[in-house]
Amino acid sequence: MILIMTYVNSPSAGQPGAHQSPAPVFRLRNARLGLPAENRALLEIQEFTLLPGERVVITGPSGAGKSLLLSMITGHWAPGLEFSGTRIADSLRIGCIPQRGQDALHALLPLRRQLRKATGASAQQVASTLDAVGLGDPSLLARRPAELSGGQAQRAAIALAVLSEAPVIIADEPTSALDDRSRDLALELLGTVLDERQALVLSTHDAAAARALATRHLVLDSGKIASPSASAPRGERVSA
Numbered sequence: 001m002i003l004i005m006t007y008v009n010s011p012s013a014g015q016p017g018a019h020q021s022p023a024p025v026f027r028l029r030n031a032r033l034g035l036p037a038e039n040r041a042l043l044e045i046q047e048f049t050l051l052p053g054e055r056v057v058i059t060g061p062s063g064a065g066k067s068l069l070l071s072m073i074t075g076h077w078a079p080g081l082e083f084s085g086t087r088i089a090d091s092l093r094i095g096c097i098p099q100r101g102q103d104a105l106h107a108l109l110p111l112r113r114q115l116r117k118a119t120g121a122s123a124q125q126v127a128s129t130l131d132a133v134g135l136g137d138p139s140l141l142a143r144r145p146a147e148l149s150g151g152q153a154q155r156a157a158i159a160l161a162v163l164s165e166a167p168v169i170i171a172d173e174p175t176s177a178l179d180d181r182s183r184d185l186a187l188e189l190l191g192t193v194l195d196e197r198q199a200l201v202l203s204t205h206d207a208a209a210a211r212a213l214a215t216r217h218l219v220l221d222s223g224k225i226a227s228p229s230a231s232a233p234r235g236e237r238v239s240a
């Protein structure tokens with residue numbers, strides 16, 4: 001499976017202006033995903049702006065629209081759904097950390113080789129990133145994804161996201177398949193190894209994830225953002 005998805009680009013979100021704040025990497029305005037056959041909206045987002053380096057955690061009850069919001073960001077939604085509104089992306093690249101790390105990885109290629117192939121990163125970059133996520137053991141590097149534990153595969157998926165250098169990383173319930181120890185490690189890594197310019201949007205049922213990571217916490221309910229959403233200054237976390 002290819003981790004780095006491409007999607008149709010729109011004109012840059014960056015607006016030359018007097019403000020010092022960085023240009024957004026992604027924006028939605030008056031965005032709606034709906035079922036035209038039933039004339040029904042599933043998700044309506046008036047405004048969502050993502051800045052470089054933000055760590056946005058999305059929570060909300062089952063069916064609230066968390067996965068649909070992530071699909072609005074990637075630009076890939078299920079057949080039969082219709083998007084309307086404005087969707088502005090500043091880059092063609094987006095990284096994805098799925099629920100199961102194995103789903104981000106090519107099933108047949110050894111770990112180190114596939115990270116180099118998928119990202120074009122140097123051997124040195126791959127080695128240091130794998131080391132940073134705790135996969136520096138040489139015996140792991142030659143393994144195929146099926147030969148990794150769930151936690152190791154998730155850390156490999158995080159390494160892939162880092163090496164992709166994609167400005168936006170989405171993660172759909174990335175800790176839900178992990179035991180407590182692997183979950184804590186994956187959260188810690190997400191908070192530390194992503195580049196400070198990479199923006200992360202993570203959906204979860206896990207309040208600990210929101211506490212550990214979020215510089216902004218969005219709560220979705222019934223297909224809408226339940227306001228107000230909490231946010232913290234750059235470099236700080238919000239409590240969920």
Ligand SMILES: Nc1ncnc2c1ncn2[C@@H]1O[C@H](COP(=O)(O)OP(=O)(O)OP(=O)(O)O)[C@@H](O)[C@H]1O
Nearest residue numbers: 035042060061062063064065066067068069078081
């Ligand atoms: N392709 C589709 N066709 C029809 N309805 C859909 C489709 N995809 C999602 N929905 C509906 O949209 C709503 C939001 O779904 P979504 O998967 O985004 O919820 P979620 O918050 O991610 O839930 P969960 O926490 O259970 O994963 C749900 O009511 C779901 O049934």
